[in-house]
Amino acid sequence: MSISSGPHAVSLADLGWSAFFADQVGEGETGLLPARIATVHRSRIGAETALGQMRLILPSPMKTTDFAVGDWVLLGVGDATVVRRLDRRTLLLRRTEGARAQQLIAANVDTLFIVTSCNDDFNPARLERYLALSNEAGTRPVIVLTKADKVMDAASYQIEAAALQRDLAVVSLNAKSVEATAILSPWCGAGQTVALVGSSGVGKSTLLNTLTRKSDADAQATGGIREGDAKGRHTTTARSLHPIAGGGLVIDTPGMRTLHVSDVADGLDIVFAEITELAPRCRFRDCTHAHEPGCAVQFAIADGTLDPARLDRWRKLSDENRDNTPVVTGARGNKSTRSRRR
């Protein structure tokens, strides 16, 4: 699948280019070609440019693992060699089980579609993990409830999801229906980048097919080899960038079985704002909201304004985050938190 059907078929703006990136291009760099990374494999990287798709060349010591799908890079004059990567506006990171390093999920994503189904997959504690990840990355989270066509009470899932974070957008849909595209259109459109995350089987691939408006025949073909990509979509563990039929770009990510949190303290504060905001009213500044006298959080539990299950989940996630977060945090890329409250 190609974004461009010929030279100059897409503009940089269509690919998500904006002043944030343009401002980083130095005077001596105006001849360089901006490219947006569309696929990252162990040994090769593919990108979309205003001139079409390209396979990039990484000069040493650059490694494929230094790049995330969605990254912007500048290419050398007249060739596909990466000169440098531009600073990221947002960066989605995840910690893998047992691994110390954080894995890059996607860069420069505007909106994160956190996909879950109106069935047993629906799990508030897991959604809160994804919300913390999204807040920390600087992306706007939207909870997407799939398989709404299979239940009578999609609205009850929607209400429960909306309570997980203040002002949280929640939609329910049938991922197989074309109406899904219209329901998600507020976050799609020219220059917008969205990413799909969620457990295996919740309908991410189905939603991707619907958003990119693949015909049934095309969708079937993704089990095999894709043109210029040599990668079967459903068998992939990699991520890739695809054009949305009505404008914008979507990044799919493989199903995540477990999502560990680390280094997401700010992100958690946003998810659990109703708890975070009470803390300054506790008698003790270092109150753990567990057993201390004069605890504003425990008062809120007692008078029914705070859900005790939320407090339990907050505690579990905060503890996990603290245990996983190195005490001395060095530079971690150039993630910006600028856009966090957009």
Ligand SMILES: Nc1nc2c(ncn2[C@@H]2O[C@H](COP(=O)(O)OP(=O)(O)OP(=O)(O)O)[C@@H](O)[C@H]2O)c(=O)[nH]1
């Ligand atoms: N009825 C209905 N079925 C759906 C919906 N979304 C997904 N499905 C079905 O659920 C199954 C799993 O969907 P996938 O799109 O493969 O799930 P996935 O999230 O991509 O899973 P991985 O590729 O393993 O990450 C498929 O049989 C879909 O047809 C929906 O909204 N309604």
Ligand SMILES: [Zn+2]
């Ligand atoms: Zn307290």
